[in-house]
Amino acid sequence: MSVNVAIAGATGAVGEEFLRLLELRSYPIKSLRLLASARSAGRKLMFAGREYTVEELKADSFKGVEHAFFSAGGSISKEFAPHAAKAGAIIIDNTSAFRYEPEIPLVIPEINPKDAFEYGARRIIANPNCTTIVALLPTYPLHKQFGLKRAVMSSYQAISGAGAQAMAELEQQTRDWAAGKPLTVKIAPKQIAFNVIPRIDAFQENGYTKEELKFLWEGRKIMHHTTLRATATCVRVPVMRSHSVSLNLEFEKACTPEAAREILRNAPGVIVQDDPKTELYPIPLERSLKDEIGVGRIRQDISIDDNRGLCLWAVGDQIMKGAALNAIQIGELLLKQGR
Ligand SMILES: NC(=O)c1ccc[n+]([C@@H]2O[C@H](COP(=O)([O-])OP(=O)(O)OC[C@H]3O[C@@H](n4cnc5c(N)ncnc54)[C@H](OP(=O)(O)O)[C@@H]3O)[C@@H](O)[C@H]2O)c1
Structure with missing residues (x-):
């Protein structure tokens, strides 16, 4: 199984780590979209030996995306995660935007892996604070x-x-x-x-x-x-x-x-x-x-x-286990269940 992936906040400290670890762990990526602010639109980033162009994060950025990793700040997650969910993506969010909402799972795979599957209609899984x-x-x-x-x-x-x-x-x-x-x-x-x-x-x-x-x-x-x-x-x-x-x-x-x-x-x-x-x-x-x-x-x-x-x-x-690695491990849990 391979998936269409997007990273919102791809040019940041956590975004850079996502790119490194997704490649290192051979995350099964069908397509990859790198999203950031308008400031970074057009910037080129390398992933797995290929050059990708950073796009401005917009409401319609998630068409066809299945796993969306968010690391662009809490207000950005609040605004754009619902758009990603509407497009059918499961969102793994690194910010504190949703962590304290009772129906949003907050997951460390080594501790509460089963919670990851309780993302419900909002399709959001929160990554805990580092x-x-x-x-x-x-x-x-x-x-x-x-x-x-x-x-x-x-x-x-x-x-x-x-x-x-x-x-x-x-x-x-x-x-x-x-x-x-x-x-x-x-x-x-x-x-x-x-x-x-x-x-x-x-x-x-x-x-x-x-x-x-x-x-x-x-x-x-x-x-x-x-x-x-x-x-x-x-x-x-x-x-x-x-x-x-x-x-x-x-x-x-x-x-x-x-x-x-x-x-x-x-x-x-x-x-x-x-x-x-x-x-x-x-x-x-x-x-x-x-x-x-x-x-x-x-x-x-x-x-x-x-x-x-x-x-x-x-x-x-x-930046690894406190952010990108933990989020990727959540994605890997989903992949194991074919989600
Ligand atoms: N750093 C850590 O150790 C760590 C650990 C756990 C969780 N987190 C959380 O992860 C998130 C990102 O942290 P970071 O350390 O990676 O921050 P950062 O280095 O400042 O990167 C922020 C990222 O968000 C993007 N961004 C900012 N404003 C945006 C907008 N209006 N629209 C779209 N993209 C926008 C930036 O794009 P531009 O380059 O275009 O500005 C950049 O890619 C934060 O919520 C933070 O609390 C961080």
């Missing part, structure tokens, strides 16, 4: 075994999470700093070079940012764990690619770091990198361009009674 994916892949297998009660997540998020222009800004600020020139701040809320910024996405009335609340909202929905308690602090760091998270997990049952390592060694999408004696723990520079979420620094949380707590450190390439 930090949520990095945090939940190691958390879920431990939850299944020990029963997760509460999670505290602190993130260290790469600048590429804010898109291609933000990556260029970090690079330019670093060059200007080295040359002794004044730095320009346009995309991130503050200078990101040689700095950390404790604000990602918009502030909410309760003092959290939206990014921080996504972990709770999405964690409950993906793990089908409606009573989960969770809190997060999300921080942008001057790392080009791959998000890191520190997790403090409190469980119903007692657990040990040894048991957790064994469970995670057998968990899909996760690789255990945990040996303090040999300096083995996952870091962004080494997890970039890798499929799996690396997990290490696994230890008993000494602040929780009865050995019911664990601390972990997880790192994953958020």
Whole structure:
């Protein structure tokens, strides 16, 4: 079975990754449409040794399209996903536009693959937030075994999470700093070079940012764990690619770091990198361009009674598993069922 594919947002950071991974994974593509804003119309992009011309995304861009990957921002998804659905496409959306609507499935294939088939008449499947994916892949297998009660997540998020222009800004600020020139701040809320910024996405009335609340909202929905308690602090760091998270997990049952390592060694999408004696723990520079979420620094949380707590450190390439790869894996689930 091969399908007609469209990528809305093909010229962006996630779009570029879609092109690389669709080719690498030999996604069975019959035809491919690359869509972006009017600014990029006419630009040439290479896919599988062939040149494709980027077209302006319009309401009628989806004629004949079967799988439509969206990564052009939430407002664009809201406007154009219904047109793609009307044309008969199944939409796999990387933005936060639909994630919190009860009837829209929110899927990490290693955790809740069956939900992908519940896209219904709206024909939309949402891809979770990138930090949520990095945090939940190691958390879920431990939850299944020990029963997760509460999670505290602190993130260290790469600048590429804010898109291609933000990556260029970090690079330019670093060059200007080295040359002794004044730095320009346009995309991130503050200078990101040689700095950390404790604000990602918009502030909410309760003092959290939206990014921080996504972990709770999405964690409950993906793990089908409606009573989960969770809190997060999300921080942008001057790392080009791959998000890191520190997790403090409190469980119903007692657990040990040894048991957790064994469970995670057998968990899909996760690789255990945990040996303090040999300096083995996952870091962004080494997890970039890798499929799996690396997990290490696994230890008993000494602040929780009865050995019911664990601390972990997880790192994953958020443009890959946090976005394009996860979306493509959802598409592959559909293909296996002939959809
Ligand atoms: N970066 C990540 O790690 C990551 C991870 C998970 C989810 N996401 C989500 O994925 C989406 C894209 O992120 P990104 O990092 O790839 O951003 P980006 O690098 O800024 O790329 C944005 C893409 O959207 C296109 N676009 C912008 N305005 C448009 C319009 N009016 N009509 C059609 N296309 C338009 C851009 O086209 P032009 O080049 O023509 O402007 C570009 O292709 C966002 O919703 C983001 O939250 C990103």
